[in-house]
Amino acid sequence: MATGGYLWWYVDALSHCGQYGLTLIAFVGSVFSPYYMRARRSGQGDPLDHCALNVALYNPTHQRWAMTERGKALCHRSASQFQIGPSHIEWDGQSLRFQINERGVPLPHVLQGEVRIWPQALHPQVHALDAAQRHGWGPIATQAHIEVNFHRPDLNWRGQAYVDANQGCEPIEAGFTQWDWSRALLPDGSTLVNYDMHGSDQPDRLLRFRYASNGDIDTLDEVPAWSLSPSRWRVPRQVRSEAPARSLQILEDTPFYQRGLVSQTHGGHEVVAFHESLSVPRLTHPLVQHLLPWRMPRKTRS
Numbered sequence: 001m002a003t004g005g006y007l008w009w010y011v012d013a014l015s016h017c018g019q020y021g022l023t024l025i026a027f028v029g030s031v032f033s034p035y036y037m038r039a040r041r042s043g044q045g046d047p048l049d050h051c052a053l054n055v056a057l058y059n060p061t062h063q064r065w066a067m068t069e070r071g072k073a074l075c076h077r078s079a080s081q082f083q084i085g086p087s088h089i090e091w092d093g094q095s096l097r098f099q100i101n102e103r104g105v106p107l108p109h110v111l112q113g114e115v116r117i118w119p120q121a122l123h124p125q126v127h128a129l130d131a132a133q134r135h136g137w138g139p140i141a142t143q144a145h146i147e148v149n150f151h152r153p154d155l156n157w158r159g160q161a162y163v164d165a166n167q168g169c170e171p172i173e174a175g176f177t178q179w180d181w182s183r184a185l186l187p188d189g190s191t192l193v194n195y196d197m198h199g200s201d202q203p204d205r206l207l208r209f210r211y212a213s214n215g216d217i218d219t220l221d222e223v224p225a226w227s228l229s230p231s232r233w234r235v236p237r238q239v240r241s242e243a244p245a246r247s248l249q250i251l252e253d254t255p256f257y258q259r260g261l262v263s264q265t266h267g268g269h270e271v272v273a274f275h276e277s278l279s280v281p282r283l284t285h286p287l288v289q290h291l292l293p294w295r296m297p298r299k300t301r302s
Contacts, residue, residue, distance in 0.1 A: 002169040004045045006031050009089075011096075011117065012183075012274045013146045013161035020157045021058040021251070022148060023259065024098060024115065026082060026089055027051055031172045032257075032283065033069055034292040040171060051075040052296070053084045055102050055111050057155065058251055064153060065252075066102035066111050071300035085299065094118065096163065100150075105297055113150025117161050120144055121215040126167075129195070131202050135168040135175045142183070142191035142211040160185060162274070173280050175199060180225075182239050184264060184273035189213045192266050192273070194240040196225065208240065228275075231258045237277035241265050248272065256282035 001007065006029035014021045029047025030036055036050040051074075054067040068085065076083040080091045086101035098115040119141030126138040146161035162183055168175065178198040186192055195207040208220040225238045226245040233255045239245045241264035252259040262275040282288060 001028065001047045003047075004040050004171045005029055005047050005167070005169045006172065007047070007165070007167045009140075009163070009165045011098075011115075011146075011161060011163050013117075013148070013159050014272075015148075015157040015159040017157075019060055020148070020155070020159070022115070023054070023056045023251075024100075025054040026084065027054070028077070030069055030296075032067075032292070033296065033298075034289045035069060035298050037171075037284070037289060045171075046072065048072050048075065048077075051084050053087045053089075053098075053100070053102060055100055056252065057111070057150070057153070059155075063251070064104060064109060064111055066104040066109075067296050068102060068105075069296060069298040071298070073300060074302060085302075106294055110152045111150070112152040113148070113155070115149075116147045117141070117163060118145045119163065120213055121211075123211065123215065123217070125217070127207055129166075129197050129205065129207075130175045130199065131205070132175075134170050135166070135172070137164065137166050137195065137207075139164045139191075139193060139209070139211060142193070143185070143189065143213050162191065173284050175202075176278075177280050178236065178278065180238050180275070180277050182262065182264065182273040182275040184266070184271040186210070186266060186271060187269050192220075192271070196238070196240065206240075226264075228262060231260075233258070235277050235279050235282070237275070239264050239273070239275055242268070243270075255288050256280075256285075 008027045011024040039045040049072040052069045057064040070085040082089040088099040096117040102111045120143040123139045126136045129135040141163040144161040180196040191211045197205045210218040235258045243265040245264045248261040250260040259276045
């Protein structure tokens, strides 16, 4: 992987009852890492020395969140396994298994448990996110079954999940200033994905696809972009929808990044979607970079 590059695998899921959710992001070359940015600016920046597993659990009463960066000596990766400190990810040919052992900060709490995901169909495609094709996105499993079993905290549920991956051969700030992404499970069992990208020196780019449960892919026509109500940190955010969209629940709210559940319309149906907005200039702002270590510690030895 190129110096300054990145790769991440992303999972989001909701329980069948709609009360519980999670996101998991496994990073090689963590794009949110202040340590990686500092290394890149000094002319270094080995992505393998900046790996992390981000774990976020959502329920009606509280959230749990952890993201500790690990140095190269604590990480090992092969074609089917990825060890990040005390946590382990493995593809066994049928399912993707996360063995999670993480600690949150600044208020200490432990996240220990197992998440297992069975894809309904696998998608090998990688789509370019920029005109120079230096950044890409691939929808690995747009429909999947998930089982969540944690003993710290005590949490067990089943539901529907989504898995994708992003990669780049240069830092994320070299390609984008803003992006908005959403995915929704449609009434017919297919998945709708919208990806809006904005760059300072390149044309805006929009990807819109519908992924059927049998693996078929349809490219969709453009629909209006609707502004959503601002988050606490006033991160600009919008979502593609045939009719006005609205924010349902904010799951993550930071000075540079927002994730939540939104209501959008497709094919005349109102559906619930995971949605995220990223402001890259805010991410790279010196004050934000100074504050991030309080939320994202780094370890280089066990």
